[in-house]
Amino acid sequence: GEWSGDAIRRRFLDFYAAHGHKILPSSSLVPDDPTVFLTIAGMLQFKPIFLGKEPRRVPCATTSQKCIRTNDIENVGRTSRHQTFFEMLGNFSFGDYFKKEAITWAWELTTKEFGLPPERLWISVFQDDDEAFSIWHNEVGVPKERIKRLGEDDNFWTSGATGPCGPCSEIYYDFYPERGSSDADLGDDSRFIEFYNLVFMQYNKKDDGSLEPLKQKNIDTGMGLERMARILQKVPNNYEIDLIFPIIEKAASMALVSYTTADDAMKTNLKIIGDHMRAVVYLISDGVIPSNIGRGYVVRRLIRRVVRTGRLIGIRGDGHGNSEGAFLPSLAEVAISLSTEIDPDVESRRKSILGELQREELRFVQTLERGEKLLDELLDEALSNAGNNGGKPCLSGKDVFLLYDTYGFPVEITAEIAGERGVIVDMKGFDMEMENQRKQSQAAHNVVKLSVGNETEIVKNRTPFYAESGGQVGDNGFLYV
Ligand code: ATP
Ligand code: MG
Ligand code: MG
Ligand code: MG
Numbered sequence: 001g002e003w004s005g006d007a008i009r010r011r012f013l014d015f016y017a018a019h020g021h022k023i024l025p026s027s028s029l030v031p032d033d034p035t036v037f038l039t040i041a042g043m044l045q046f047k048p049i050f051l052g053k054e055p056r057r058v059p060c061a062t063t064s065q066k067c068i069r070t071n072d073i074e075n076v077g078r079t080s081r082h083q084t085f086f087e088m089l090g091n092f093s094f095g096d097y098f099k100k101e102a103i104t105w106a107w108e109l110t111t112k113e114f115g116l117p118p119e120r121l122w123i124s125v126f127q128d129d130d131e132a133f134s135i136w137h138n139e140v141g142v143p144k145e146r147i148k149r150l151g152e153d154d155n156f157w158t159s160g161a162t163g164p165c166g167p168c169s170e171i172y173y174d175f176y177p178e179r180g181s182s183d184a185d186l187g188d189d190s191r192f193i194e195f196y197n198l199v200f201m202q203y204n205k206k207d208d209g210s211l212e213p214l215k216q217k218n219i220d221t222g223m224g225l226e227r228m229a230r231i232l233q234k235v236p237n238n239y240e241i242d243l244i245f246p247i248i249e250k251a252a253s254m255a256l257v258s259y260t261t262a263d264d265a266m267k268t269n270l271k272i273i274g275d276h277m278r279a280v281v282y283l284i285s286d287g288v289i290p291s292n293i294g295r296g297y298v299v300r301r302l303i304r305r306v307v308r309t310g311r312l313i314g315i316r317g318d319g320h321g322n323s324e325g326a327f328l329p330s331l332a333e334v335a336i337s338l339s340t341e342i343d344p345d346v347e348s349r350r351k352s353i354l355g356e357l358q359r360e361e362l363r364f365v366q367t368l369e370r371g372e373k374l375l376d377e378l379l380d381e382a383l384s385n386a387g388n389n390g391g392k393p394c395l396s397g398k399d400v401f402l403l404y405d406t407y408g409f410p411v412e413i414t415a416e417i418a419g420e421r422g423v424i425v426d427m428k429g430f431d432m433e434m435e436n437q438r439k440q441s442q443a444a445h446n447v448v449k450l451s452v453g454n455e456t457e458i459v460k461n462r463t464p465f466y467a468e469s470g471g472q473v474g475d476n477g478f479l480y481v
Contacts, residue, residue, distance in 0.1 A: 003232035005243040006341045008114070009064050009225055012089040015109050016062035021091055026065045026343065029286040030295065036160065038068045038295060042090030043159060043199075043220040049094050050164040050201055050218050059096035064089050064225065066282055066343060070298055073305075077271035080230075080237035081193055083244075084302065085279035087225040087342060095216025102198050102219045103135045103169065110171060110196065114232060120174045123147045124186055124194075126155040126167035132200070136169070145181045154187075157199040157220075164214065165205050171196040173231050195227040239271040243338055248274040250334045254327060255313045269309050273331065276302045276309075280328075281335040284353045285346045290360045303328065303360050304408055308368070312413075326361040329354040364408065371407030375417060378403075382423050393422060397429015404430075405437070 013023050027045035029038055036044060042065035048054040065088045075082035093102070111118050123142055125132040127149040136142045158165035172192045174184075179191060186192050201218040203211040229241040239248060251273045252259045259270055283299045290300040310327055318325025332354055339346040346353070378399050386393035395418050403409035415425045 003114075003229065005225060005229045005241060008228050008232065009087070009089065009341065011113055012109065012223065012225075013062050013064065015113055016060075016091045016105070019105060021060045021062040022058040024061050024063050026063055026087075029066055029068050029283055030288060038070065038298070039065065040067055040069050041065070041159060041220075042067075042088045042222055043092065043164070043201075046092055046094070046220075047159065047163060050214070050220070051204060052215055056094035058094075060091065060093045060219075062089075062091045064342075066286075068279060068283065068298070073302075076275045077239070077268035079189060080239075081189065081224075081227055083226060083238060083275045083278070085275065085282055086238075089223040089225050089228075090221050091219065092221070093219035095218060098217045098219060099132055099200055100135055100139065102200070102221065103132065104140060106171065106196055106198055106221065107140050114228065116173065116231065118142075120177050121146070122172040122174055122184070122186060122192065124150045124155055124170045124172065126169070127151055129155075129167045129169070129200075132167070132169045148186055150186070157197065157201075158205055162205050162207055164201050164218070164220075165203050165211070166199055166201040166218075168197055168199040170194050170198070193227055193231070195231065196223040197221060237271070239274050243342070244274045244278065246338060247277050247331055247334045250319075250331055251277075251310065251313075251315065254319050254330065255310070255315045257313065266313060269313050272309050273306050276306045277328070277331045277335045280306070280357065281332050281339070281346065281353055282343065284356050285343065285349045289356060300360065303357065304364055306331075307361050307364050308413070311368075326358045326365075328357040328361045332357055367408050371403050371409040372417075374407065375403060375409065375414060379418060379421050379423050382418075383421065392424065395423055395425045397426040397431070397433050400425050400427075400430040401433035401437075 017023050024045075027039060031037075031039050031044050033044065033047065039045075042063055043050065045063075045065070046061070049056050067086050067088050068084055069082075069086075070084065072082040073084055076084060091102070091105070110116050110121065121142070123136050123146060125136065125147060129149075133147055133149070136147050137144055155168050155170070156165065157168045172186050172194050174192055176191050184191070186194070199220040199222075201220045202214055204214055206212055224238075226238040226241055226243065229243065230236075230238045233241050235241060235245075239245065248259055248270045251270055252262070257266060259267065262270065280299055280302050283295075283302075288295045288299050290296055290303060292300070306328060315327050317323040318327055319330035336346055336350055336353065378395060382393045382395050385391075395414070400411060400414050403414055404411055411425075411427075411430065415427075418425050
């Protein structure tokens with residue numbers, strides 16, 4: 001159709017350029033800021049300007065920013081709207097325009113340029129923000145019943161534990177306007193999708209949590225490119241848009257299945273592969289190499305997840321006739337072919353990206369296969385022990401943990417294979433082992449904090465235990481990647 005992802009990106013940037021914004025390139029996924037782990041939003045490259053530490057070079061700018069959010073790994077394929085890698089389209093004012101222009105331009109862009117029907121659009125504002133409410137209602141003309149006042153969790157945006165922040169206002173698209181407005185809940189993601197967030201950045205959050213007014217009032221916005229594409233391309237989820245789906249189709253063909261006729265579990269697996277392949281290609285392109293610590297561990301974990309998922313759905317061989325070959329490079333080729341307008345540098349790094357993926361995959365497959373052998377032996381043992389003492393055959397928490405920690409062997413795979421041979425696994429024991437390891441490493445290692453809205457994550461520089469089902473959420477609510 002008319003609205004390819006590339007066309008949406010261009011229209012957004014052109015619209016704001018026509019309103020005096022300078023079009024700037026995306027910054028790297030690795031921020032130039034030691035307090036931030038990975039680039040999670042478009043505003044990061046402008047943080048020093050927002051804080052008044054650097055002079056602005058232009059009054060306002062617009063970008064399409066590559067982002068990675070590891071806090072959404074678990075959501076991939078399970079919600080219809082979260083990727084780990086996505087592009088955030090943004091317009092930024094450095095003490096230039098403020099709420100009124102930000103709101104009226106966002107509306108004009110959404111309804112006139114992208115042509116979304118106004119009656120399908122809902123608005124959220126921060127509970128105390130009467131000014132934003134009034135602009136939406138009185139100037140733009142959105143009926144009161146479609147403007148919701150929400151609390152801090154949803155409508156007060158912070159880029160981290162400290163730093164520039166402020167109340168925000170979001171635009172949601174309604175897939176089912178016929179359901180009416182009486183008990184509509186913007187948090188209901190079967191009906192609504194949030195696609196554009198306007199942050200009225202007017203404070204600096206300090207170490208003690210207090211809010212210090214910034215000298216200038218700024219605007220920071222983010223529109224999820226894939227979310228807009230999904231709305232305009234009329235597909236049921238972000239993964240089926242033109243910038244992601246070709247990777248999924250490639251994976252499906254390599255697994256000899258068809259996405260359209262696949263069941264939900266298969267579809268989820270294919271979505272995970274499509275998403276994670278993009279993430280690893282852009283991360284490696286930006287210089288993040290698989291390793292056991294920090295950012296490198298994010299890449300390693302994403303790669304392992306693709307390898308494991310690919311094997312689970314039956315991908316064998318490299319897609320070019322070598323049954324022992326790595327399959328990630330063939331998928332990466334597709335992701336790279338889609339990269340031209342997202343990041344023109346990726347293509348030129350093709351060779352090193354493919355090489356890195358190939359090495360990492362083959363190394364992991366060896367580990368996996370050693371794990372499979374060990375698991376077989378442990379199952380033999382469990383069965384014969386049970387035969388001797390008349391109990392139910394069971395794999396101990398220690399063994400499950402060993403497979404997981406040393407062999408990168410996902411718990412649910414262990415349970416599945418054990419189940420096939422009539423052996424249960426001691427999940428309680430496993431959880432205890434995990435908890436022990438977590439306690440041991442907690443004090444010893446360096447911690448990077450990052451928060452996205454109300455979600456805070458901590459990434460530890462530590463030897464990995466690799467949580468296949470996603471990070472482990474600790475008692476403190478932090479996500480351990
Ligand atoms: P959600 O509530 O859906 O998780 P968010 O409130 O965390 O989104 P913001 O921090 O407001 O997202 O980011 C601005 C915009 O970036 C969102 O409105 C959305 O369009 C897009 N976005 C955020 N997270 C993702 C993601 N994981 N995948 C794709 N797009 C995203
Ligand atoms: Mg939100
Ligand atoms: Mg938001
Ligand atoms: Mg979120």
